[in-house]
Amino acid sequence: MSEKKITSYPKEKINILFLENISDKAVQHFKDAGYASVKKIGGALSEEQLIEAVKDVHLLGIRSKTQITKNVLAAANKLQAIGCFCIGVNQVDLKAATQQGVVVFNAPYSNTRSVAELVIGLSIMLIRRIPDKNKAAHEGIWMKDAKGSYELRGKTLGLVGYGSIGSQVSVLAEALGMKVIFYDAVTKLPLGNAVAKKTLKDLVAQSDIVSLHVPETAQTKNLINKTTLKYFKKGAILINYARGEVVDLDALRKCIVEGHISGAAIDVFPWEPEKNGDRFETPLQDLPNVILTPHIGGSTEEAQQNIGDDVSNKLYQYLEMGISTGSHTVPSLSLPPQEGTHRILHIHTNVPGVLSAINTELSKNNINILGQYLKTNDEIGYVVLDVDKKLSNQAVNLLKAVKGTLKVRLLY
Numbered sequence: 001m002s003e004k005k006i007t008s009y010p011k012e013k014i015n016i017l018f019l020e021n022i023s024d025k026a027v028q029h030f031k032d033a034g035y036a037s038v039k040k041i042g043g044a045l046s047e048e049q050l051i052e053a054v055k056d057v058h059l060l061g062i063r064s065k066t067q068i069t070k071n072v073l074a075a076a077n078k079l080q081a082i083g084c085f086c087i088g089v090n091q092v093d094l095k096a097a098t099q100q101g102v103v104v105f106n107a108p109y110s111n112t113r114s115v116a117e118l119v120i121g122l123s124i125m126l127i128r129r130i131p132d133k134n135k136a137a138h139e140g141i142w143m144k145d146a147k148g149s150y151e152l153r154g155k156t157l158g159l160v161g162y163g164s165i166g167s168q169v170s171v172l173a174e175a176l177g178m179k180v181i182f183y184d185a186v187t188k189l190p191l192g193n194a195v196a197k198k199t200l201k202d203l204v205a206q207s208d209i210v211s212l213h214v215p216e217t218a219q220t221k222n223l224i225n226k227t228t229l230k231y232f233k234k235g236a237i238l239i240n241y242a243r244g245e246v247v248d249l250d251a252l253r254k255c256i257v258e259g260h261i262s263g264a265a266i267d268v269f270p271w272e273p274e275k276n277g278d279r280f281e282t283p284l285q286d287l288p289n290v291i292l293t294p295h296i297g298g299s300t301e302e303a304q305q306n307i308g309d310d311v312s313n314k315l316y317q318y319l320e321m322g323i324s325t326g327s328h329t330v331p332s333l334s335l336p337p338q339e340g341t342h343r344i345l346h347i348h349t350n351v352p353g354v355l356s357a358i359n360t361e362l363s364k365n366n367i368n369i370l371g372q373y374l375k376t377n378d379e380i381g382y383v384v385l386d387v388d389k390k391l392s393n394q395a396v397n398l399l400k401a402v403k404g405t406l407k408v409r410l411l412y
Contacts, residue, residue: 009410012036014319015056015078020044020063022085023308029316043275051075059315061085062092064295065274070096080409081318083311087111087298088243089328090216098329098379101347101407105314105326109164110306111298115241116168118297120176123152123209126237126263129289148262153177158207160200160223161242162188166213170194181206185219201231209237216243226251235262241297244268253283256290263289267297322384322411331375331382338371342392343411346383349404350376358383361398367391380406 011034018026018040030038044065045053054060054076061083062068068082073096082092084106097104125131128149136143157173159166159182170180170191180194183203190196197203200223204210210232214220224238225248232238238261240247247266255261266284272295273280284290317323322345325334330347348354355374362369362385371386387395392410399408 014058015039016059016061017041017053017057018061019066020085022061022063023304025305025308026061026083026085026312029309029312033316033320047072054079059083059319061311061315064088064091066091068092068097073097073100073102076102081105081315083315085307085311088215092328094328098377099406101330101380103318103324103330104328105311105318106328107307107310110310111300111303112164112168114300114303115165115297116172119165119169119211119239119241120172122239122241122265122291123157123173123211123237125291126239126265126289127152127155127209129263131263131289131291155179155208156181156206158182158197158203158210159194159213160184160203160210161213161215162190162194162196163213166211167191169211169213200228204228204232204236207233207236209239211239212242212246214242214246216245221245222248224248224252226254229255229261232261234260237261237263237265239265241265241267244270244272249283253287256284256287263291265291265293267293268295320411324382330380331377333373333375333382333384335371335373335384338386340389341370341386342389342395344385344387344392344396344399345407345409345411346385346399346402346405347407348381348383348402349406350379350381351404354381354402354404355383357402358385358399361402362387362395365391365394365398367395367398 014035014037016030016035016038021042022040027038027040047067047069050072054072056078057076058078058080060079064086068091070093073093079102081103084092084104086106087108089104089106092104094104133143154177156179159170159180162182162184166182170182173180174192181197181203182194183197183200223246229251238252252261252264256264269282282292284292314326322343323334324330325332346358368388369385373384375382396408396410399405
């Protein structure tokens with residue numbers, strides 16, 4: 001990050017906006033690299049506020065609360081890239097971002113350890129019924145009783161989703177002497193002695209503790225519902241530190257009240273307040289052996305620093321070198337620098353003939369291509385061209401006129 005690159009656009013004119021109290025490390029990275037116009041705002045903004053704020057912004061950094069809608073993207077006339085300083089990207093209208101050639105990055109692995117450690121801690125707290133004993137002690141009631149309290153050792157942990165977080169929870173759980181089983185829609189290689197199960201029903205029926213680690217999709221919405229909950233072992237524990245729409249909370253409440261589920265830890269909810277201090281309600285309040293937390297599964301100092309490093313590096317590399325590795329919109333390209341050239345980025349709709357048109361226009365005007373890289377996805381194509389320095393401005397103007405062009409930028 002400290003290496004100074006020479007970009008065609010003056011660094012003092014590149015506007016960078018960070019929202020939601022993103023780590024100061026991200027801000028410092030860009031300032032150290034010579035970018036002076038870096039603004040940081042503590043909270044999220046409404047759509048109306050965002051539409052005003054993103055005008056003339058080149059890089060935008062957000063977390064999970066900020067909603068980047070089609071209207072916001074339409075107002076962002078200079079936006080090159082969005083950095084989601086969190087695991088997910090569901091807060092961004094990816095289709096609209098793709099259509100406008102805006103790169104979207106995130107940090108899918110940076111808070112993995114933070115979530116995994118907390119899941120293990122919650123498992124211990126719930127299987128020992130610590131929430132009830134803690135509440136009683138605060139109320140002046142002494143509850144020294146072993147009834148209903150168990151060790152983790154020898155118990156079965158069922159993981160729904162075996163990605164970066166689920167697999168790390170698996171390793172930690174085995175180190176504590178637990179048996180680990182998992183269910184994932186995609187075939188995954190087990191770590192340690194973990195065993196894959198063919199169906200969700202098989203998994204929940206055999207698990208003492210079920211922990212969810214799945215994304216929010218149409219397939220995972222209400223994945224844990226009144227039907228699924230019937231298959232849980234009596235006295236099982238449910239932990240959801242994944243996504244709020246995955247669990248039917250009313251159905252879960254009923255199972256806890258009836259004693260079929262003995263405890264739960266929930267960190268994510270279908271509806272969450274806009275900011276700290278706002279009123280929060282959920283059907284799971286005032287239930288025994290239930291831990292409720294305000295979406296802080298990955299909220300540790302270490303995780304925020306890691307996320308700040310990861311996403312700011314991706315934004316920086318795209319801004320300075322055109323590298324789009326990790327992008328959810330523009331196709332992923334990683335390319336070496338080319339000495340003695342000017343680099344042009346061309347983003348276009350993925351239709352036949354665009355690359356041919358690019359090469360034809362440059363060839364007709366005697367512009368030599370010294371390096372060329374192309375990658376496409378279903379909707380758009382991304383071409384990086386290294387051309388003769390003397391003719392790069394002419395090349396940019398020619399490429400802007402190519403049919404299907406979404407965005408052209410002279411990088412350096």
